[in-house]
Amino acid sequence: MTGVLTHDFPILLIDDEPSWLRSLGLLLERAGFTNLRKLSDGRKVRDILADEEIGIVLLDLMMPDIPGEELISVIREESPDTVIVVVSGMNQVSLAVQCMKMGANDYIVKTGAEERIVATVRNAVNLWELKRENRAIRSTISKAPSNPEAFSHIATANRYMISIFSYIESLASSRQPVLITGESGTGKELVARAIHRVCNPPGPMVAVNVAGLDDTIFSDTLFGHVRGAFTGADARRAGMVEKASGGTLFLDEIGDLSAPSQVKLLRLLQDGDYYPVGSDHSEKINARVVCSTHQDLTIKGKESKERRFRKDLFYRLQTHHIHMPPLRERKDDIPVLLDTFLAMAAEETGKKIPVYPPELPVLLATYHFPGNIRELKSMVFDAVARHGGGTLSMASFKEAMEGHAPHHPAAQAVSRQTDGNPFSGLDPLPTLADASSLLVMEAMDRAEGNQSIAARILGISQPALSKRMKQLREKQDE
Incomplete structure (x- = not known):
């Protein structure tokens, strides 16, 4: 990360030995970290955490007034986002494991650990700065759109996503169709719902997944039928186009439409009318049409050649086009999405929102996420379901990523x-x-x-x- 302001990063050093506090302070100051707080009495840590946000705490376990293990619990309780690093003179694996279970992020043995201490603090600075940038951007997002509530269900701090929000607001007054493209799991339906919210029509949003529908079912689903249209049609049934009257009709996975269904959709978009099955009288559409697909419908695209997606329908659909980037192209959103899904999973399971290790976003950034945001959400919910206390384990994330090569x-x-x-x-x-x-x-x-x-x-x-x-x-x- 560029532009890290190490002097802004608040660091708290806790040790009852003045000589070690002095040498540790000099080590960090030489490395460029100047915003240091030194404490020889661990009982005062609550007061410091109450007064200011501390990014990282480096503490010794052997404290005369309060045990280091108890300090870890206090810090984790008072300041969940603070990185806790135990710097101890005791080289015991069992003790290190115990500290990690209680919420410490790292355990360093004092002897010859200068380089590791500096590297650990530097990594914590990078993470802290990233979170601060994300908070600042999210604050900007909440002020940038004229109707921020319309996008409140989309967790992001990505600049490209912000531009999508602006684009959606700019086309709110248009009645032309909108085409949303992107890989599966990127949030295409969330964007469709944002379009509906921004337009704020009097009618509802009606969503239909048209993948796998043959032409007969497609026609009946969208246009409805009149009584006697076919065997078993004992009464008139309204189609989704009629149900979406005054609102938004969202057609998901239109790349799978059969050729006859494509013709009917084109006629609906061009002429604005349709025929219920079995009827000789046309009806007018009174809904904004939004479509989505994970397939490449461009003229040179593979799907256009193999599935013969009509060029005239494609041109008609892409009057307004929104492309959703895959998660691997918006890695800066991983911490934002992580926090969002942790809160959702904790609420669903009735647990307290767990603190995750600072290296978890780094680990996730090495993964290419073939399932995109949907896959990350599943990972987080599984991890929270397994979580039993302390710092969130990365084991389930590594397990889910197993067998997939890192993305470069x-x-x-x-x-x-x-x-x-x-x-x-x-x-x-x-x-x-x-x-x-x-x-x-x-x-x-x-x-x-x-x-x-x-x-x-x-x-x-x-x-x-x-x-x-x-x-x-x-x-x-x-």
């Missing part, structure tokens, strides 16, 4: 340009050792220093990565 758009772009070989055209070629070192450094950079996440990016075990990093350090020291 830049690498994929290179592969497409070079027939699958990113080294094609390089002269001279890097040595195997150099290429391995560069991969390790890039993975660690993308994982923001987290070895577990970097190992997953590289497709190797964490011990294997640690070994490679050790070899890399030894080589640099030569």
